[in-house]
Amino acid sequence: MFLHWPLALWLPPLPSGFSPGSRTSLLLVFALLCLPWLQEAGRVPSVPLSRLFDHAMIQAHRLHQLAFDTYQEFEEAYIPKEKKHSLMENPQASFCFADSIPTPSNLEETQQKSNLELLRISLLLIQSWLEPVQFLSSVFANNLLHHTSDSDVHDLLKDLEEGIETLMWRLEDGIPRTGHIFKQTYSKFDAHSQNDDSLLKNYGLLHCFRKDMDMVETFLRMVQCRTVEGSCGF
Template structure:
């Protein structure tokens, strides 16, 4: 009887280890993809900033610091300490919503069509990967309530005819927010991935 218990324990440990290994592999792919998107966001933002005068950059940055991104309506950790305390599933769910919020808006990003055209398919791939991770982790944590999903409308001035100053501000805002959100997703996925390694130090 004791041998049976030991054998079942070993088999259970093996299955659990295999599941964690597969999850780590999925996380590695997701982290790699969001790192690539974050890099693209930085390049788009830099390309756009290079077309501005120094005073324009200063004024736009000042305005942006006082403004909000559309995705700020998605409830997320307020600092690194809350991020580290958040569950894997919570970090995945927030990441999913952040990525989803850019599926439409990313088509209007400035900074170069060659780079911009790479973003939409990569966002879709990342969204699919995060959904797979959410599904894989549902049995190990509580899923967000069905009613907690937040549908974000596109940026309010998408369909307006804008003057030069307003258009410049909108383009700057979109690029800055996209860069900010991809940084968030990269952080959340990196911390969530780290949680699968018990001996790892997940300090931000």
């Protein structure tokens, strides 16, 4: 497995006065000059583990914040307070496919998991959302805080998926790991419908998305704390 995460991670920050376009040019020059050698050598430069974790944590936090804000905004707009409790007791809204993954349910159980186990669970959670995010296209489009789309969210998920795979590869000392990829998908949702059934389904889906992204960020933070010196306590 080759490290093919964002090329920008290999380059130091630009000096002051350089524009983003200058960085793009540097990346292009780097790729043209170095990639033939990298292909011949059979590997790519080793990115510091701390930098890989920093990038993964940024993406995980963005996804968690997006999930939290979208859920809260949707709830305030469409779910009456007096109905919130009864709606979440409805199996259609409260069941998440992630419940079928053996995830730790509290801090003690989380601490008992190895770094690779926590990364593996995080990877499964991310992969389980690569398809379902399209069912929330209109919900994301109407988000007043983030102004994003389902394709933007999908790109964030794919980037984090790749990042977690890279971290697993590094922690395994480059030994490839095989295993079942979580391919469960949610039932299709009529995101454009305004009937109560559609609102309930979207509410449930957003609840699961928020819950899963919270777990991913928590698990990644714990692995980073264990692995990278000086990264705890934030």
